[in-house]
Amino acid sequence: MASIEFAQVTQSFNKNVIIKDLNLKIEDGKFTVLVGPSGCGKTTLLRMIAGLDPQTSGSVLINGKDVTRIAPGQRGVAMVFQNYAIYPTMSVRENIEFGLKNNKVGKEERNRLVESICETVGLKPYLDRKPSTLSGGQRQRVALARAMVKKPSVFLMDEPLSNLDAKLRVQMRIELIEMHKKLGTTFVYVTHDQVEAMSMADTIVLMNHGQIQQMAAPEVIYRQPSNLFAAQFIGVPPMNIGDLGVDGAKFGFRPESAVLSVEPLDAHYTVRGIVATREMLGSETIYQVKAGQEAFMIKCTEDRFSVDQEVYLGVDATKLFFFGADENRIDPADARYGEYMRALKGQRHG
Template sequence: MASIELKNVTKTFDKHNVIENLNLTIEDGKFTVLVGPSGCGKTTLLRMIAGLDPQTSGSVLIDGKDVSQTAPGKRGLAMVFQNYAIYPTMSVRDNIEFGLRNNGVPKAQRTELVESISETVGLKDYLDRKPSTLSGGQRQRVALARAMVKKPGVFLMDEPLSNLDAKLRVQMRIELIELHKKLGSTFVYVTHDQVEAMSMADKIVLMNKGEIQQEAPPAVMYRKPSNQFTAQFIGVPPMNIGSMANANAQFGFRPESAVLSTAPVEEAFKSKGRIITREMLGSETIYQIKNDTHTFMMKSTNDQYDAGQEVYYGVAEKHLHFFDQNEKRYDDTGSEHQQLLEKLRGLSRA
């Protein structure tokens, strides 16, 4: 296991700073997920840790040791890529032991390691098969097994599940969570999928335009986003954001926090509107509701409402968030939050 620290790291491409003076600590043994939209810098960050694209300035430390000038193969890391990067002409066994053979590991030790690791990832019965005969999930396990035989302190994973279908992605997420618990290694995982981030991470690092927007466990990031970007990136559907007349601020609430009714409701924020769209998703139904000033998304276990119907809705005080003119969230224990809450009560109508 190993901790990772990036100190004042900058990465420049064509005289443009993609990442500038970034500081980040990745805890030993944790499953840390770097998430954000395409082009936000998360893969660049991962490759700097790996040494594949060294930083322009700043330092990368692994277990307190500066590895900025250390070759990728000497950093004690293993990387799993999006496209698996396995050799199609080699058997599964040969793929897994390829690195061991190159490093001069004796045959008996190689065999023992391959047998042990392949059993851990469920490949023991496939060792003599070629990758072309395997499913996408099995090929991903080959890539994982090849990384695992190195017994690295850190696993770096760059969108490893993006080529799999939706059902298999869910299965592989569970397997990766279980694998992390079994190995106890440090996992650094890159994805643009916030559902993957929420379901897998001990800690999420949310990035946008080369900057860290928030670092927090999934529950904290969901319940107490630090800004509007976080509030609307994390969560499906995203947080509703509304403007407040005569106030230099905005309010927000999660779609599932709203109460829907055919009669007026008594909540801190209340209004009425007409259902524009209705999506029945099984146990939940998502409604798009429009009034004179806003269009909001509501998520409900009640599917009794129809498109075109007028409904009342409200949000309790504890579920309301407020953001300043710079889109930073006000602390819900602060005086600004309370003042805006009272103002919103006055603006509410239903």
């Protein structure tokens, strides 16, 4: 196992700065997920840990040791790529033991390691088959087994499930969580999919434009987003945001925090609107309610309303968020919070 630290790290390509003066500590043995939109710098961080794209300045430390001048193969890390990068002409066994052969590991030890790892990832029946005869999930397991057989102190995973169908992604997420629990190794996982991040991570590192927006446990980012970006990136559908009309501030609430009714509601924020769209998803229904210039997404456990129906939307005071003109979330202890609560109550209509 190993901790990872970025100290004042900058990464630039052809004068284009991707990461600037970044500081980050990834805890030993944790499942850490780097998440954010395409181009936010998350894969760049992963490749710096692996040594594939050395940083322009600053230091990357693994277990307290600066690895800047240490070759990728000597860092004690193993990387699993989006495209699996397995050899099509080799059998499953040959793919998994390839690195062991290169490191001059004896045949008996190789066989023992391969059999043991394949038992863990469920590949024993497929050892003599070629990758072309395997499903996407099985090929992903080959890539994982090849990484595991090196017994790395750090697993690096770059969108490893993005090529799988939705059902298999769910299954592989569960398998990866169980694998992490079993191995107890440091996992650093990159994805743009916030559902993967929320379901798998001990710690989420949320990034945008090469900067860390928030680093916290999934439930903390969801319940206490540090800024407008975090509030709208994490959550499906994203947090509803409206203009407060005071100081350039905005208010927000989660789609599941609102109540819809055909009768006026007694809530801190209420508005009358029209159901514009309805998505019935089985256990829940998502409505888009248009109220004047605003449009809000509402998640309900009951399917009670129809398109074009007039409804009242209500949100309790405890479910409201406020963001300043700088887009940072305003804490309830901030003097502005009470002022903004009163301002929003004054907007009440319907």
